[in-house]
Amino acid sequence: MFSKLLLTSLLAIPVAFASFESAERTYGKSSASYAGSRRLVIDLVKAGHYYSPVPWMKDFIVRTDRALDSELEGALDTMLYHTGVKPFEALPEDQLRRSRSGSIRFILAKKLFKRGKPQEALIELNGVSADHPAYPFVANFKATIFSHLGNFPDAESYFRDCVRASESRMGKVDTVTMRDQLEMNRDYCVAGVARVQFATRDYKKAELTYLDIEKDSFVWPEILFEEAWNSYYQKNYNRTLGKLVSYKAPVFNFIFRPEVDVLKALTYLKMCLYDDAKKTVDDFYSELEAPSRELRSYLISRGKDYRYFYNLMADFEDNRPAPVPLVNPILRSIRKDAAYREMKSALSAAIGEYNELRKKPQTAMTQNLVKNVRVLADEYRTSIGAYVRAVLVSKYSELYTSFQGMSYIKLEVLAQRKERLYQTDASPSKKRGDVKYIDRNDKQYFWTFNGEFWADELGDYVFALRSEC
Numbered sequence: 478m479f480s481k482l483l484l485t486s487l488l489a490i491p492v493a494f495a496s497f498e499s500a501e502r503t504y505g506k507s508s509a510s511y512a513g514s515r516r517l518v519i520d521l522v523k524a525g526h527y528y529s530p531v532p533w534m535k536d537f538i539v540r541t542d543r544a545l546d547s548e549l550e551g552a553l554d555t556m557l558y559h560t561g562v563k564p565f566e567a568l569p570e571d572q573l574r575r576s577r578s579g580s581i582r583f584i585l586a587k588k589l590f591k592r593g594k595p596q597e598a599l600i601e602l603n604g605v606s607a608d609h610p611a612y613p614f615v616a617n618f619k620a621t622i623f624s625h626l627g628n629f630p631d632a633e634s635y636f637r638d639c640v641r642a643s644e645s646r647m648g649k650v651d652t653v654t655m656r657d658q659l660e661m662n663r664d665y666c667v668a669g670v671a672r673v674q675f676a677t678r679d680y681k682k683a684e685l686t687y688l689d690i691e692k693d694s695f696v697w698p699e700i701l702f703e704e705a706w707n708s709y710y711q712k713n714y715n716r717t718l719g720k721l722v723s724y725k726a727p728v729f730n731f732i733f734r735p736e737v738d739v740l741k742a743l744t745y746l747k748m749c750l751y752d753d754a755k756k757t758v759d760d761f762y763s764e765l766e767a768p769s770r771e772l773r774s775y776l777i778s779r780g781k782d783y784r785y786f787y788n789l790m791a792d793f794e795d796n797r798p799a800p801v802p803l804v805n806p807i808l809r810s811i812r813k814d815a816a817y818r819e820m821k822s823a824l825s826a827a828i829g830e831y832n833e834l835r836k837k838p839q840t841a842m843t844q845n846l847v848k849n850v851r852v853l854a855d856e857y858r859t860s861i862g863a864y865v866r867a868v869l870v871s872k873y874s875e876l877y878t879s880f881q882g883m884s885y886i887k888l889e890v891l892a893q894r895k896e897r898l899y900q901t902d903a904s905p906s907k908k909r910g911d912v913k914y915i916d917r918n919d920k921q922y923f924w925t926f927n928g929e930f931w932a933d934e935l936g937d938y939v940f941a942l943r944s945e946c
Contacts, residue, residue, distance in 0.1 A: 482913065484609045495525040496520045496523035496524035496802070497515075497520070497521070497526070498875075500516075500520035500521050500524065500842065501840060501842055502518050503516045503517045503520065503739075513597060514537055515532065515546075517533065517539070518530045518533055518534050518537060518549070518552055519529070519548060519549060519552045519768035521806060521846075522552040522555050522556055523552075524935065526558040526830060526833075526834075526846065527556050527558075527560055527826075527830070528559070528560060528826065528827040528830045528849075528850050528853055529830055529831075529834060529846035529847075529850045529853075530556070530846070530849065531556065531564050531735055532849045532852055532853065532935050533558060533849065534552075534553060534556060535564070535565065535568060535579075537549075538568060538572055538573075538575060538576060539568070541575070543574070544575055544576070544577060545576050545577065545578065550577060552575065553576065553580065553581065553608065553879045554578050554579065554580050554611075556579070557580040557581075557611075558580075558610055558655075559823075559826065560823055560827075560853075561571065561819055561820070562580060562583060562584045562587075562650060563820060563823070563856075563857070563860050564589070564853060564856060564857075564859060564936070565581065565584055566584055566588070568584075570585060570588055570589070572586075572884055573585045577604070577804055579604075579605040579606065579609040579610075579611050579612070579615070580611050581705060581890045582601045582602065582604050582605050583601075583602070583605065583614065583615055583618070584620065584627075585598075586599075586601040586602045587907075588617070589601065589620075589865060590622060590623045594923030595622045595625060595626055595937060596920040598618075598622055599619060599622055599762075602615050602618060602619050602622075605941055606765045607642070608864070610646070610743070613639055613643040613646060613662050613663070613719070614662055615638075615643040615661060616635050616638045616639035616642055616666070617635075617636070617639045617662055617665060617666050617669070619635045620632045620634075620635035620636040620638075620639060620669055620729045621635075621669070621924040622634060624669070624672070624673060624676070628678060629673050629677050629946065630674050632669070633669075633670055633673045633674075633849050634667035636666045636667075636670045636673065637670060639662065639663070639666035639668075639669070640663050640667055641815050642664045643660070643663035643665055643666065644659075646659055647659050647660060647663075647900065654822055655908060656926055657695070658815070660694075660695075661694075661695050662695040664690050664691075664694045664695070664697075667686065667689050667690050668687070668690060668696060668700055668703070670686050671686035671700075671703070671707075675703070675706075675707055675710075678710075680710050680711045681711075681902065683707050684704070684707055684708070684923050687700060687703065687704050687707065689707045692715040695813075695815065698729060698732055699732075699734075701720055701723060701724070702720075702721075702724075702736070702737060702740075704720050704727050704933045705717045705720035705721050705737075705740060709740065709743075709744060709747075709929050712747075714748050714940075714942075714944070715939050715940040715941060715942055716749055716939045716940075717740065717744045718741065718744055718939075718940040718942070719747075719937070719939035719940050720938070721737055721740060721741050721744075722938050723877040723939075725868075729811050730806070730809065731812065731813050732810060733762075733806045733807050733809070733810045734875070735765065735872075735876050735880075736878075736879055738757055738760075738761045738879070738883075738887050739761075739879045739882040739883060739886070741757050742754045742757040742758050742761070742883060742886045743882070743886060744891060745757060746886055746890060746893075747944075747946075748942060748944040748945065748946065749896075749944060749945040749946035750942065750944075750945060751890045751893055751894050754886060755887070755890050755894075758883045758886055759889070761879070761883050762880075762883065763893045765876060765880075766880070768802065768803040769803070769873065769877070769880070771803065772801060772803045772804065772872075772873050772876070773873055775800070775801045775804070776866075776869060776870060776873060779866075781857045781863075781866065782862075783858075783863045783866060784859065784862055784867040785862065786861075786862040786863070787858045787859070787861050787865065788862075788863065788864030788870070789804075789808070790811065790812075790817075790861065790862075790865045793805070793808045793812075794812065804869065807868065807869055807872050808887055810868075811864075811865060811868050814868070816864060817861065817864060817865075820857060820860055820861050821861065823857055824858065824861065827853055827854045827857060828850075828854060829848040829867065831847060832851055834846050834847050834850065835847060837841045839932070852936065854924040873906060876902045879929070883929055906945055
């Protein structure tokens with residue numbers, strides 16, 4: 478197998494060299510013409526240069542009013558397979574419509590959905606064939622749109638189609654990064670099935686479906702919170718608390734979810750454990766009230782300086798902490814985020830191509846390709862900075878909403894404790910926990926939890942508290 482791969486690689490070298498040489502000849506003769514610029518982009522992609530021709534491909538789409546032919550569409554799909562869709566997302570919709578590329582349809586569908594046109598987005602996605610490399614992600618997006626429209630049967634059908642399509646392509650891709658993306662896409666679609674079941678109040682089915690996501694999945698840590706809500710709606714409050722306590726494990730130090738404490742306090746409230754609810758609320762205010770104000774001032778002061786936020790993330794990855802302490806745990810969560818990792822990987826690959834081009838003889842074409850990659854790398858940096866800022870703003874919004882939820886719980890606790898003062902038979906039990914209060918099945922076993930966390934037990938903890946309602 479290794480010798481076959483080596484032979485394939487060696488055979489590809491002269492093909493790539495010949496394609497680059499062909500591009501050089503085209504650039505020197507007729508690159509300004511439609512046919513010349515078309516041939517130039519196709520040859521560069523064949524030569525394995527996916528990033529440097531991006532500005533030319535974008536300019537090509539903008540300048541011509543004709544539909545792209547099949548060979549150019551193929552080059553565009555190959556380019557997008559490596560660069561991701563981000564470099565083309567800023568193109569206007571009318572220009573994107575000129576391409577029948579499945580990847581461009583996907584970009585257009587995203588723009589339409591963001592503009593509140595889900596039905597038009599579905600029309601574009603329906604034009605992507607099931608054998609297209611992007612189809613697993615298209616199926617995921619279609620399922621998401623159907624779910625947004627409240628069409629849960631079609632949503633579940635496409636989520637399951639997404640799972641099948643992702644799994645069938647995992648062994649066929651040529652990079653570890655793409656395989657990881659497909660695996661993550663599959664797991665998000667499994668979670669999508671569970672979310673549909675949750676939305677239709679089939680909590681038992683949702684509980685079983687969530688268990689199909691392996692604990693070593695990149696998706697699993699965030700799914701744990703959804704499982705906790707699923708248990709909450711089943712009134713299995715002890716299991717809700719058990720799910721949430723897993724987030725205290727050191728391995729989850731990259732998770733920043735203020736809603737975890739809100740659900741914890743709400744669960745204690747449902748069990749009439751008012752002292753526990755009050756302590757959770759008080760600890761939340763003590764830990765996050767002042768830092769959240771500091772975060773708000775910090776974000777206002779920096780505005781939309783995307784290059785600053787890119788440098789902030791780059792410094793953090795070089796072990797230089799952020800100037801505002803609360804930003805650090807959020808940056809840890811971003812570092813694990815799939816979208817960030819994809820953009821960072823694309824930037825790294827673009828820089829690799831830049832360095833490769835710098836080693837070539839500096840002809841007129843090579844010099845222009847070097848400039849192209851430099852422009853594209855700056856676009857990636859801007860996109861990363863914009864993404865980092867958007868996540869920070871989103872996390873502040875979550876904090877604001879969480880404080881609202883905690884305020885309600887605090888008032889409710891005060892009201893309930895006041896009412897309890899007037900009850901003569903409301904003395905709470907002195908016994909804090911007992912295995913008899915655990916709702917478990919035949920495959921779940923009791924094990925005393927003394928504060929230690931074991932990797933194989935994360936997500937399986939359950940409290941044994943008696944409701945005092």
